[in-house]
Amino acid sequence: MADLVSGDAEGQASGDQGSKRGGWITLPFMIGTILGLSIAFFGSILNLIVFLIEEFNIKSIAAAIFNGCLAMFPVIAAILADSFFGNIPVISASALISLLGIFLLTIIASLDYLRPRPCETGSVLCQSPSKFQLGILYAALTLVATGTAGTRTTLLSVGANQYETPKDQGSFFNWYFLTASTGTIISATAIIYTQDNAGWKLGFGLCAAANLISFIIFISGKWLYKHDKPAGSPFTSLIRVLVSAIVKRKAVISSKEEVYYHGGLGEKDKNSAVMPSKSFGFLNRAALKTEGESGDTINNMWRQFSVQEVEDFKSVLRILPLWLAIILVSIPSVIQTSLMVLQALVTDRALGPHFKVPAGSVQVIAVISLCIFIIINNWFIYPMYQQLTNKPLTPLQKMGIGQVFIILNLAISAVVEAKRLKTVDSEDLMSVLWLFLPLVIIGIGDAFQLPANAEFFYGAFPDSLRNTAISLTSLAIGISFYLSTALIDLIQRTTEWLPNDINHGRVDNVYWVLVIGVVLNLGYFLVCSWFYSYKTLKDERAYLEVATLLEA
Structure with missing residues (x-):
């Protein structure tokens, strides 16, 4: 990981010019905060579908679309940070709010009267949760979502703001995504395994502990951070x-x-x-x-x-068509993320005689693939492309490549699901390992798309809207949750492809519909990219310089 911290001494010096705050001395505090909050959030959310099905008797398809609002809040927090309070106070308050939410989830998992009576999954005789039980659950999830909203995008922005040079900022972007992905991997393996085997109480309790530790780490470095004062809306x-x-x-x-x-x-x-x-x-x-x-x-x-x-106003208007393309391409990803957990539940998840893969943990394959290919891209693919063409890949080109991998992933997923359906009535269920190939491809696509999204919006928006710019990706995902809900509802109303028991449905046909949608969106994205122009020629040169440094 030498490239991630290349020029540390130079970065420290640049970070200290004109100020005793900022620079690489803040990196350990940022890394500790990002890691702890990632473990806390994803440990609470990744296995949420299974928790709602097993503990709250919520139907599987309803659970799959339950996460709709969780990605909507970051843009609100970003606006508050940009306009009124600044990054540091928003992150501090938000970490405390998310801690309260996860602690409430732990209480829900601990007290029987806060959950409906247990029953067999899929039974028509299952007791539905009461309004009181749902109210407590919604309160906990709202606190988690609201608290996480204040940290997910603002941490990325405040971390980059600690450095003066684009090279140092680019190094921090790499550290951010690798650290957040590491936290996701820990959540999708150790935390989910604990929830499935040792109980939800201990699993959520570990998430609360990670949140508390990250909060302490962040406020411990408060006196070292650069504080950007908001200048009004x-x-x-x-x-x-x-x-x-x-x-x-x-x-x-x-x-x-x-x-x-x-x-x-x-x-x-x-x-x-x-x-x-x-x-x-x-x-x-x-x-x-x-x-x-x-x-x-x-x-x-x-x-x-x-x-x-x-x-500055024109730069915002230029970005809106491309932002719409991100919303449209996020719809299939949102739907597939939930459907793959449901698919894993009905496959043979045994790996050897003593280990069974938790259904919620299959997504860790995509995250591991994401981490590996972020490193491969920055060390090999991007430098090789620049040597061959004498110019770097722009963020828009990386986003387009990511969409191509999404199409490939959905097509393979459709083929795999068709194969799985043929094994439903047989004694030997399809192994969960068949889901790993599309998950790897998901990670490859995200390795191109996610850093490119942050890089593009961070560089294209006015300086006063940096937090809001980065939060647009999360807002796009949030909107896509609601659009995916509408699409799933339409499919359920007009077809029989998505019953509550997917063994009697045709999820493969759903994937093929999504393939068509992403292909059309790719065409739209290419047209928008062709007509997109930078704010000024000077900004374009600086933008390409930043892209080059990010690949260093």
């Missing part, structure tokens, strides 16, 4: 740009630099755009100097903006 500025362009809609757009407002002349404005770009030309009117505007009065706050502020 950047969304208000974006809205005011649009209002100003509408108010000055009759103004004539000019090609002369002196007729545009450029803000102050401080250090922050040295790299600001001096002329508005031609795209979304209507918005350029917001930066025009008009009669009666001085640029520094309260009366002009809804009329006059610098060229850079207008370009």
Whole structure:
């Protein structure tokens, strides 16, 4: 892992310029926090489907789509961090909230009256949970989701903010994803195995302990972190740009630099755009100097903006079509993640005479594959591509490659499920090992997509929206949960492919439908990528420089 920390001495020096805080001295605290919170969150959520089926008698398909809201909260936390409170307070409060949620899950697993009476899985005579029991469960899950929301994207942003150079920030991105994936692997193996064999009480208790330790580690390094002070809601500025362009809609757009407002002349404005770009030309009117505007009065706050502020708004608009493509490609991934757990439940999970693979742990294969191929990509594939072409792979190209692997994975999953259905009526069930190949391919696709998503949004959004930019991927997944719920409902209403007992359904046909959807989305993504333009030529050069450094 030498490449991950290359230039540590240089990074330390750059991190200390002008400030005694930040730099590589903060890395152990960040790593400890990320690892502990990843174990706590994924240990609570990965096996949630099995917990709901076995302990709350919730039908399997309903359990599979139960996670819909869990990925929606990070964007709210990111907006709060960007606009009002800053990263450090949001992370501290959120870690404490998630700790309360996991502790409540531990209590639910410990007290019988907080759960319905146990019954055989799939029995029509199972007692449904009461409103009180569901209320306590929902409260616990809401606390976990809300608390995790405040850390998942803000930790990535605050960690990168500790460093001055793109090279050091790129190294931290690599550390972040490898550490988070390691936490997921521990959760999907040790924690889930404990839940299945030693009981849910001990399993959730270990998650609570990991959360508490990570909280202590994070606040212990508080005095070493760089603290970015929020400057108010950047969304208000974006809205005011649009209002100003509408108010000055009759103004004539000019090609002369002196007729545009450029803000102050401080250090922050040295790299600001001096002329508005031609795209979304209507918005350029917001930066025009008009009669009666001085640029520094309260009366002009809804009329006059610098060229850079207008370009920041345009950068947000340019990203929206690509963000939609991420939502659409996330729908099959969300559905498959849940369906694979259900498939694992009805396969032969015995590995040898004394070990049985927990159904919720099969996803660890994808995470292990993700870790391995993040390293392979950064050490071999990306450098080799750059040597052959004399230019780095851009984040959009990496995202496209990831979608190709998603298509391949879904096609193989369909073939594997068709084979499994043929063994349902036989004495020998299909081995769970057949699910490992598509899971490996899922990890390969994620190794291209996930870091590229963070890299793309972090670099393409205005600086004031860095947390919000990174949270867009999580928001896209959250929206895809709801869309996947609607798609599953449509499939259930119009076909017989998804009964509660998937042995009597046709999950393979569902996978083929998803293949068609991802192929169409890939075409849409390629068109959007072709027309996407960077904020300025200068930004494009800097963007490619960051991409090169991330692959170093």
